[in-house]
Amino acid sequence: MKTVDMVIRGGKVVSSQRIVQASVAIDEGLVVAVGGDELMPPAREEVNADGLYVLPGAIDSHVHFRDPGYPHKETWKSGSAAAACGGVTTVFDMPNTSPPTGTVEALQMKLKAAESSYVDFGIHALFGDDTVDHLEALLEAGATSFKAFVGNTFGNLPAPTDGCLLEGFEKLAPLGIRTTVHAENSSIMARRTSHLKDSGRTDPLAHLAARPAVAEIEAIGRVLTLAEWTGARVHIAHHSAADSLYVLRDAKRRGVDVTVETCPQYMLLNTGDMLRLGGVLRVNPPVREARHNQPLWDAMMEGVIDMIATDHAPHAPEEKTRPNIWECDCGFPGVETQMPLMLTEINRGRATIMDYVRWSAEAPAKAWGLWGVKGIVAPGAHADIAIVDMDRRGVLSENRLRSISRISPWHGRTVQGYPLHTIVRGRFVMRDGELVENAAGWGKSVKGVQRMPEPKVRHADTFVKAITDPEAAAREAAAAAEELQ
Known part of the structure; x- marks a missing residue:
């Protein structure tokens, strides 16, 4: 079994639908597995999350x-x-x-x-x-x-x-x-x-x-x-x-x-x-x-x-x-x-x-x-994670x-509940409550992974682009004349 970069062991992984006691394997900036601790691959680094919550950042x-x-x-x-x-x-x-x-x-x-x-x-x-x-x-x-x-x-x-x-x-x-x-x-x-x-x-x-x-x-x-x-x-x-x-x-x-x-x-x-x-x-x-x-x-x-x-x-x-x-x-x-x-x-x-x-x-x-790249702790997503101590x-x-x-x-x-660790694409940027100073510059634009859903355009025939296009105007006139007939 391939050795991965990191395994977060024993935490409670949270989504909007459920809380699951699970470990999280991370490799090359991505989550590669979420499941029982015994199912995790060997890792170059292990993080103990016993009693903690593993949230998407x-x-x-x-x-x-x-x-x-x-x-x-x-x-x-x-x-x-x-x-x-x-x-x-x-x-x-x-x-x-x-x-x-x-x-x-x-x-x-x-x-x-x-x-x-x-x-x-x-x-x-x-x-x-x-x-x-x-x-x-x-x-x-x-x-x-x-x-x-x-x-x-x-x-x-x-x-x-x-x-x-x-x-x-x-x-x-x-x-x-x-x-x-x-x-x-x-x-x-x-x-x-x-x-x-x-x-x-x-x-x-x-x-x-x-x-x-x-x-x-x-x-x-x-x-x-x-x-x-x-x-x-x-x-x-x-x-x-x-x-x-x-x-x-x-x-x-x-x-x-x-x-x-x-x-x-x-x-x-x-x-x-x-x-x-x-x-x-x-x-x-x-x-x-x-x-x-x-x-x-x-x-x-x-x-x-x-x-x-x-x-x-x-x-x-x-x-x-x-x-x-x-x-x-x-x-x-x-x-x-x-x-x-x-x-x-x-x-x-x-x-x-x-x-x-x-x-x-x-x-x-x-x-x-x-969505799917960020906002969730699941295989294939960026390993953007906040490990939280609710106590x-x-x-x-x-x-x-x-x-x-x-x-x-x-x-x-007075507050109760803190992030202890923050991980961005598999790398600690805060660890044990302290900023990881040499992680400056690790952040990247999300432009390359942004995928907006299909648009649902309405009333496009009234748009400036349509009403100033002579060909579109001719088509509109022809359609109106046909409707009158």
């Missing part, structure tokens, strides 16, 4: 590694190190860097920066009025997906016009490519922010007052209308409000191809924490009133919200602690703390560890065309974060 569909452009906030090396220490094996990075990832040249800069990554990655390129004419070129150059900032956030990138959104969806629908959307109404928020500033409000809750739930409801509804019309795939980022869940629920019932993420801050924190923490907790969309927390959990259990992400958005501590809320940058690090936070809630009985695997690994793998207790500390941005709303929070 988390896939975080929403991180801002700030590189290129903002090295004082984060770099690919520091951000991916934080991911590795958080049991995250794949990340998808957002385009509001400097320069924004909206040209082939800017994308190449980001891919170069990502060569230092500890974990695998996808790149969301920018979808806007200035980029809609070269979306295909961005895909060919290595983008895996797109991000449309329908609501404004760090970087102040202009929101795409509705005409641009429709035209972009017309281009991406036949390709099956999914677009992440920051869904808040920028016009509503701009006017309210202006009124709040004019009235002299600088308190933490002014940020929430500027971004009411109706801004999320309206933007989600608008985006889903255009996606449903074209058949485009969309992904709603950082869903925050209970009030807008009905829009998503109804769209999914109609068969709209929409996936949805929420983040720990929206499930576990509320305005009481905002009053306590001030600018540290300023984030877009805002953390809302306590009444929103439980409905988000319920929506996760129901499947209206598909997955957990973090919106890891680091800033320097001094950029988060100014007395005027409008002068505090929006966002905070989260990729390293998501897993212990969520496992703590699993230990409290709010969901099962199988639910967690569905939210953290399986659903994002399916959404981004990685380990600790206190989260911003001082121990791998992120450059060592300021966190989770500082001092």
